[in-house]
């Protein structure tokens with residue numbers, strides 16, 4: 001499936017443009033099905049987008065927000081994707097949305113993933129919106145090159161759900177939705193910024209092994225068309 005590029009002049013225009021597209025998709029889902037669900041990424045890129053989206057006039061009480069992936073850290077950690085979402089997206093009117101976190105204070109990441117899988121089982125079949133990020137190593141979600149369970153996470157036969165991942169480049173153990181959970185989102189977005197990430201994307205679009213750049217799984221095999229939102 002070919003990716004479609006949406007190019008913006010600046011970070012601010014990118015945040016606003018993506019927020020507009022996502023708000024339209026969430027409002028359409030509410031109009032059609034009475035509710036909407038969105039899975040968002042963490043990392044350094046989404047903060048301005050989250051702030052722009054929080055200002056959109058959506059029926060937020062009908063929206064469920066979850067995370068594409070998470071670090072196995074408490075939600076008050078600066079490394080927590082949940083904290084990023086709580087501080088920047090679930091504010092003002094958007095605070096009425098329901099958050100389904102992936103982190104739970106369990107003894108192990110595996111135990112937390114099992115709880116998260118149960119808690120999120122009724123949402124995202126498919127997600128109305130999934131906003132992916134991409135690291136400079138070509139990871140997306142917590143599908144890291146060299147990841148302990150990468151083949152299983154990317155296998156289309158692995159069912160929807162949340163699983164663990166460990167990798168050298170990942171820092172903490174991770175919790176991540178599987179490829180099959182994300183690839184059919186009604187609106188499937190890759191949100192990246194900067195010339196460096198554009199070069200990483202170009203490299204991922206060239207021939208090569210998925211395991212070396214796991215974003216290739218989304219570029220090549222997602223059943224929904226991948227919408228790439230980018231600004232320099």
Ligand SMILES: O=C1O[C@H](COP(=O)(O)O)[C@@H](O)[C@H](O)[C@H]1O
Nearest residue numbers: 041042043044045069133134135
């Ligand atoms: O580890 C993560 O990083 C990616 C990309 O983050 P960025 O800082 O390069 O924008 C992110 O998509 C993922 O959710 C996060 O856990």
